[in-house]
Amino acid sequence: MTVPPLPRLMFETQVRHALLEDLGRAGDITTDAIIPPTETAKTALVARKAGVVAGLDVALLAFQLVDPTIKVQIEKPDGSRLAKHDAIATISGSVRGILTAERVALNFIGHLSGVASATRNVVDAVAGTKARIICTRKTIPGLRNLQKYAVRVGGGFNHRFGLDDAVLIKDNHIAAAGGIKPAVERARAVIGHLVKIELEVDTLDQLAEALEHGVDAVLLDNMDAPTLRRAVAMVAGRAVTEASGRITRETVPEIAAAGVDLISSGWITHSAPILDLGLDIA
Numbered sequence: 001m002t003v004p005p006l007p008r009l010m011f012e013t014q015v016r017h018a019l020l021e022d023l024g025r026a027g028d029i030t031t032d033a034i035i036p037p038t039e040t041a042k043t044a045l046v047a048r049k050a051g052v053v054a055g056l057d058v059a060l061l062a063f064q065l066v067d068p069t070i071k072v073q074i075e076k077p078d079g080s081r082l083a084k085h086d087a088i089a090t091i092s093g094s095v096r097g098i099l100t101a102e103r104v105a106l107n108f109i110g111h112l113s114g115v116a117s118a119t120r121n122v123v124d125a126v127a128g129t130k131a132r133i134i135c136t137r138k139t140i141p142g143l144r145n146l147q148k149y150a151v152r153v154g155g156g157f158n159h160r161f162g163l164d165d166a167v168l169i170k171d172n173h174i175a176a177a178g179g180i181k182p183a184v185e186r187a188r189a190v191i192g193h194l195v196k197i198e199l200e201v202d203t204l205d206q207l208a209e210a211l212e213h214g215v216d217a218v219l220l221d222n223m224d225a226p227t228l229r230r231a232v233a234m235v236a237g238r239a240v241t242e243a244s245g246r247i248t249r250e251t252v253p254e255i256a257a258a259g260v261d262l263i264s265s266g267w268i269t270h271s272a273p274i275l276d277l278g279l280d281i282a
Helices: 012-023 029-034 056-066 095-125 144-153 171-177 180-190 204-212 225-235 252-257
Strands: 040-047 071-074 087-094 132-134 167-169 197-201 217-221 240-244 262-264 277-281
Touching: 012 056, 012 095, 029 095, 040 095, 056 071, 056 087, 056 095, 087 095, 095 132, 095 144, 095 252, 095 277, 167 180, 171 180, 180 197, 180 204, 197 204, 204 217, 204 225, 217 225, 225 240, 225 252, 252 262
Parallel strands: 132 262, 167 197, 197 217, 217 240, 240 262
Antiparallel strands: 040 087, 040 277, 071 087
16 A cells, blocks of 8 residues: 655645754854765665654655755655665765755654554454454654654554544543443534544443444454453444553553454554664765
8 A cells, every 4th residue: 555645745844843942042063063065966865673663755855855965765665674784775965964954864864764663563464354453642742743653654544634534432531421422412412424433442342332333343442352242243234343451562462353444553652762874985
């Protein structure tokens, strides 16, 4: 599946802010002192570890915002599987511009490629089942659109982007409303006709009550595999089933085998390790 690139408009502000944070009040005093303004070079963005590349456009924008004359040639576009030592892109032009933008560019692409790589690792673990791996709202503030893009690049799918996407009634909503019935009824009374309702359940008794009220999806929270299988049988196609809790590369195959439609994971965005990438001057 090819994931469409994000329009530059959607991430330019983030890259500008990151560059301004790094440049501080006096600019890159190290590079400006050492490198003549006319010096040029060709550099290679290289994988130092296997993984999946994501965020290349974001990283390259950092170079071009610092110096619009910098040229880029992409070798491995977003979504490409990388082997160690693979060249991802060639960046050529002003050495000053390249070195000044280097860290911001690597911060973005290293993190986003880490998210894509973590997602792909889990997606590969459920191959052959119907389960889709989805992310959550557990994202770094200010980077949600980019992290959710990286999840898609890694073969996953997106849950809600924000609180306004859909109704997700969780345990605290139920407790505050006085039960499942009043929570669902109050939500249904005010939402638009295109908005769906998902309800979090911890037990099969709660699931039975949720199904009585015709919710669109059920979040099966922290259920073991045998309970998940019973839950899927109870639902019998009447709602979308989402498993959540304790999702790892090791546990996810058994969860997927229970027959759920979706498996949501927060760690693929909030705790994914960076993918080690480097910029080498030829």
